[in-house]
Amino acid sequence: MYNRIIWNDILKSKLITLTTMIFVAVAAMLVSLAAILVFNLSGSLDTLMKNAKTPHFMQMHSGEIDTVRLESFAKQNSNINTFQVVEFLNIDSAQIILGNNSLANSIQDNGLSVQNEQFDYLLDLSGNIIHVSDGEIYVPISYMRDNTTKIGDLAIISGKEFVVAGFLRDSTMNSSLSSSKRFLISTNDFAEIKDLGSIEYLIEFRLKDYSAIGEFEAAYTSAGLEANGPTLTYTLFKTLNAISDGMMIAVILLVSALVVTIAFMSIRFTLLAKIEDDYREIGVMKAIGIHLSDIKKIYLAKYAAIAATGSILGFIISLMFQGILLENLRLFMGKSENSYFAIVLGIIGILIVFLAIVAYVNGVLKRFKKITVAEAIRFGTSQEKKVVAKRFSLVRNRLYSTNIFLGIKDVFTRKRLYATMLMVLVISTFIIIVPQNLFNTISEKSFIQYMGIGNYDLRIQTNTAEKIKDIVKTIDSDSAISKYVVMTTKTFKVKTSNGSEENIKVELGDHSAFPIAYSVGRAPAAENEISLSSINADELGKEVGDVMKLVIEGREKDLRVSGIYSDVTNGGKTAKALFSDNTTSVMWTIICVEFSDKSLVDSKVLGYSDKFDFAKTSDIDEFVSQTLGSTISSVQKASFAAIVVALIITVIVTLLFMKMLIAKERYSIAIMKALGFTNSDIRTQYASRSVFVLIVGIILGTLLANTLGEVLASALIASFGAATFSFTVNPLTAYFLSPLMMLVAVLFATKLGTSDAGQINISDNIKE
Template sequence: MLLKIAIKDFQRNKIVTIGLFLFIMLSALLVASASHIIMELSGSLNHLLLKSNAPHFVQMHQGPINHTVIQRFVSANPIVKKQQTVEMLRIDGSNITLGNQSKTELNSVMDIGFVRQNPSFDFLLNLENEVIQLSEGEIAVPIYYRQQNHLSIGDPVTITAGTRQSTFTIVDFVRDVQMNPALVSSKRFVVSDRDYTVLKRFFKDSEYLIEFQLTDRSKLSEFRSAYEASALPAKGPTVDYALFKTLNALTDGVIALVIILASILLMIIALLCLRFTMIAALEEDYRELGVMKAIGIPQSEIRAIYMAKYIVMAASSSLLGYLASLAVIRIFTANISLYLGTASPSLLQYLVPVLAVAIVFGAVVLFCKLMLRRLNGITAVEALRSGTAGAAKLNTAMIPLSRRKWMNVNIFLGIKDVVGRFKMYGLLLFILMICTFIIIVPVNLLHTLQSPKFITYMGIGQSHIRIDLQQSGSTERKFESMLRTLEKDQDIAKFSPLVTSRFKVLGSDGVWESLNVESGDFSIFPLSYIEGTAPEKSNEIALSDLNARDLDKGLGEELLLAAGGTQLKMTVSGIYQDITNGGRTAKARLPYDPKTAMWYVVAIDVKPDVEVSAKVDQYAKLFYPAKITHLDSYLSQTLGSMIAQLRLATLLIIAISLAISVLITSLFLKMLLAKDASQISILRSIGFSLGDIRRQYMVRMLLIAGLGITLGTIAAGTLGQGVVRVIGSMMGASKIQFVIQPMTVYGWLPLVFVLVVGVTTFVSTMSIKKSGIAVQMSE
């Protein structure tokens, strides 16, 4: 009997049942996909760290190096397990041609280094996560370039030094635990020992990676303090194990987070959607429920009739959603597989997505049980007498129809009904608001990442061109010569020279720590400040957000800097956002010492009539071997992978949210029409046409849709902005401001939503005539 009733119910409500089935399936699909991403990301990252035997602490250094001093430090420090110093040969992109392209890597934002395979740890791996071993004439290229330049095994790599050309054959692609992510602006190419020796004859610019593995990783902070307190080489940034994990997980972690947030919101909507379905079913079956109670069928069996259908639906849709996730998950984890590899799956990796889907199923079943408590309030006499659960009455409260003056009758009645029964309409309003919210937040985040303004969150002022000079023997002379040339260039509107040096700063715990301070005029190309302003006086300093937290310094407070035996008392003038270099930098207007300078930068804006790309090419030749970057392409090269993943997730969320809007609007109208059956008959009896009644429902739905879209947009700009800021604060940008495209957010997205609701309402109200609701009163 239960099976027959379930089949009959399905035949009677095919569209609604199929819609709800698909909706629960999509909820299960998303939650399973997000779980898959997190588990695979965690497993693959840990596998990469293990196979590469990742270092725990790395000090980058440019300039001469004393290996004996380093060895003495290692011998005196018992927590050091292993140490190696890796030489990286820096070759300018203008000397490198990848694949069969005709152009060099002149305009690449990446610093290119050539290395040999490491002997002890920090192994450079191939796509099988095996240690790369090369023969003469072979080269392994970073995975970044495989994606960026569409390279394949067997493609050539040509290196030019004057009139000499060396051609290597790509035999592997490099997984580099330190420099894998596109966010890291340095990349390591691997060649054989013999080829490296040959290249070193023609390229003299070297950088050293002083790497350590510790006996106890929990003592990393203690080791860092010991290193910084020593006189060891330190002309360059430091990175550690925690930062490797963060950077490697960042791109796919953000995508997983977006999907998780979407799946949570969709789960809430799924339950509310189920509520509409069950209320509509109880409304339609009210008289039948009275008959069943009258003939003595126990309430537990009546409940079982409804539960049977929803348990079968929830189980089958959850299962199908899980199976669908297995089919589509490769789309989301392709980037993980490429950059991190694939670890042998553990039992937990299979179990967590299954448990996540089981939660979806359990939530549906539990919610059904809660909803069916409504059966307790139904009596046989009332159900048989009225035939509906509290049939709607004409709303005569508030402003009467006779008081209207200029407004159309159908519009007036539509608005009046929404105001009079706002509690009932509020649920639909809430769901449409969430649908709007979960679309607009990813769209705004995508626009923000693509905006040129996002560069200011990376501790860089927004300009047209950026010139980088790395430290070498003659860098100071080249820098001064460059500035003289730029001063005479009539195409330049403004430029700002900046020099980064290493200082010591007294930490909150009384220990002296290293601090990279960039010196220059920061009012020319301002940063994104959380509070305060750029330093204007020589005793003022601006700190990055994470540095301010680490040093426990706020606006107007003082800190102590030390350089060259002199201590300087500095006042914090501002706190800015920076997600680069571990988010720990500082800006000041201090004179710099060429002996301690680590790198030189010039930010440039050209005049409106000057073509930026042509100027970049000119400066690349004029200031060789400086790195010339067109900042419009900087974000696409560093954040391109994250943007592509986010765009895919955003398109999926938009499609699902629009499908939800269709389903929830149709379910709500089905319930409303069943509840309003007698009211519709009264309206027909006093002369309203079917067209008039449909227009009234159209007004109601469009009013609710408009309010939902408005509130959802406001929530996205406030609550959604807050969520993004919480995530950004972990990386050093706690006040990311959404970059909004008005035509998208306030134009076509709301228009699409309104059209979807309008068309769904029109189609759903066609059932008034077909179901004979309009003549129910006369019957």
């Protein structure tokens, strides 16, 4: 009997059943995909890092190295299992040509390396340790991904020819977020080419007990060992490797939460509409003594059927889609050992979705208890108890047309009923506006000030301290340059509050020439002042006005914190000061240049790139677009996607909500029609309800977007180093076009959802 009832019911409401099933299928697909991805990611990551024997601690260092001192440190520290110093030959990216493509525009620090002997192996795409022959080169996997080169291509590095023999997975530098990329060549070739670049050392350790990494780091710093470069740990490598796929999983989970919510809402609205439709029949069934649980079963069975079909469909689609999503993961990290278990987890995921839906439907059906037989048979609809909004009276209304008045009055009278729709509209407005504002903000030219970059035209960066004078001399004599400043970055030790010492990179120079935006305080103006990036200020626990101690050549120097700024460069951990220091070696130097005639920038970049081939010359716009360009374009894509998703949600929820209202209010509509209200009057009343709720939704959503949204966006940006910023709002899109799109969506859905109102027959609904 159930089968027949369910089947008839599904045939009667094909569109709604299909919509609900699609939502369930999408929700199940996403949950299953997320489960499959999580397990594959963790599995692949573990396999990669196990096979590569990723170092637990890595100190990058440029400059002189005292290997004997390092070896004695390694011997004395009982926690060290193995230790090695790896050479990384930094090559100017313009000197690397792969096939037909030059890496001149790459912002990565590309360099050459040989295969390691003990750990930190570079692996081929099957996960095996690569044994490279003379004349061969293995290229980082990211250059395969972006189609820069292919196997068999000719590679020319600083004039020496290689054949691209394959691609490599590098467990420490695989991620696009990691700024260095290692190419693998043979030991003979390395020795031959060694003088054509600058050597950077990777001082690497594997520990016996990784949990004691904190103590190990402190011991390394306090031993005063080589530390002229970034320090990285196993956890950081893991995070860097996991982050891009992890973010994809997070987005999938977020979207699946959203879709599950919509699926629940659509089930709620259609179920309530169905109950209203069947009100009299339910009353009759109760009256003739059919048990409540048996009546419930009829409804539950239908949704269980929809949920089961949707979940199974979703799972099958997720299996079809997993290949595409796992492609990137498999390419960068290899196949996971957990792939079968991942599928089991996917099944558990869809089971949870299925059970959640059944439980939810069961919850909604609890209202059967409240249906009284007499009321159901007599009225055929639920008789809600309402408090009439008294102050809002038709006889005193002069402001609105009667239809609009009736619409708004209904919303005021039944606030709870409209709360769900309002919530959806608030969320939709929020997800339309926030990504849009974020995109406007980060694509604004002035945003680079939040990134710790001043407003100049060109930068020349070099690690070769001896040649700075040449550059300065040339620039000084260039009449096209209106202003320039030389900034040198050096590593000092800073005393932390617990007395230990940590490394800090300080950029020395005149910071007033190209000012950046300070979230608190100002740039350092005196010898005894220092400003900190927000991440550094947080980590060191310093605020403006606090004094901090730097250790320079064994002597302590007190510096007062003059300001805190946002920075996305160098991992967001920087400091700025203007004291002079000739004792510490320079890590790198940046010369910031401003031209009086901006149209010269392009030709000057080319000219200086040629002239100073040992340095990296970049147009600041190019620098920004390479640093932030992919983020800006992702945010732009995300904001378009958000608009589409929000509008679809708005249309679907409004449509289902209106259909539910029409089903609930057949009696009232019949009265209206009997009293001489036309179908278009009735549609106007429903449109006024949805437009009124929409207006409140847009106002609340916009307020929320500009407050909570700004905080959330700030938090997101803060994770890259920028501390505080305020949204750059484009009033045309945020306050006109977005609400207009919402309005069109809501009106369209209302018109579609209320089209049945015209079919309501007066006599069927009023006749005694």
